[in-house]
Amino acid sequence: MKTSELPDEKSSTRVTISRRMALILAPLAWLVAIPLGHGVVPWAISLLTPHYGWTPNRPGIWNLLGLIPVVAGAAGLIWVFVLGLAQAAELPERIGLDWSPKLLMKRGPYVFTRNPMYVAELAIWFGWAIFFGSAAVLIAFVALCAVINLIVRREERDLELQFGETYCQYKSTAPRWLGRSHH
Numbered sequence: 001m002k003t004s005e006l007p008d009e010k011s012s013t014r015v016t017i018s019r020r021m022a023l024i025l026a027p028l029a030w031l032v033a034i035p036l037g038h039g040v041v042p043w044a045i046s047l048l049t050p051h052y053g054w055t056p057n058r059p060g061i062w063n064l065l066g067l068i069p070v071v072a073g074a075a076g077l078i079w080v081f082v083l084g085l086a087q088a089a090e091l092p093e094r095i096g097l098d099w100s101p102k103l104l105m106k107r108g109p110y111v112f113t114r115n116p117m118y119v120a121e122l123a124i125w126f127g128w129a130i131f132f133g134s135a136a137v138l139i140a141f142v143a144l145c146a147v148i149n150l151i152v153r154r155e156e157r158d159l160e161l162q163f164g165e166t167y168c169q170y171k172s173t174a175p176r177w178l179g180r181s182h183h
Contacts, residue, residue, distance in 0.1 A: 080120065
């Protein structure tokens with residue numbers, strides 16, 4: 001039995017779905033929830049403050065630089081999504097609908113950071129703050145950084161419990177945020 005398939009003590013009351021259903025639902029989340037959360041929400045927040053650097057209804061040249069981290073972040077999320085689909089065969093037949101990790105991913109963007117989704121999402125928010133020239137989006141970005149940092153610490157404890165020494169070895173080679181592999 002793979003480590004990712006070990007039953008947990010609450011498995012009898014845990015809601016699960018088939019791997020096939022998960023592979024149908026995951027793209028919906030990626031194609032709906034992520035664009036809403038990281039595209040529409042920053043735009044809506046930007047309406048709360050003036051758009052610094054903008055001429056009437058148009059971003060200034062410096063604001064356009066914000067599109068660089070937006071595009072880089074979107075590319076990072078696409079890379080994570082494609083890599084996740086490529087590893088779908090490694091998922092157990094039944095998948096719990098909870099926040100516990102299902103796989104320990106260590107390839108692709110996971111070589112440069114243990115948290116490529118968070119890095120990509122933060123890049124997108126930082127880019128929108130520049131693009132919109134919005135103090136409100138910048139404040140939301142800083143708040144998101146703080147929240148994600150707390151979440152990552154909890155997730156790392158969960159990964160260590162679930163994957164043990166395998167995760168500890170991975171953790172020693174890939175930085176939490178950004179950088180190169182240490183080996």
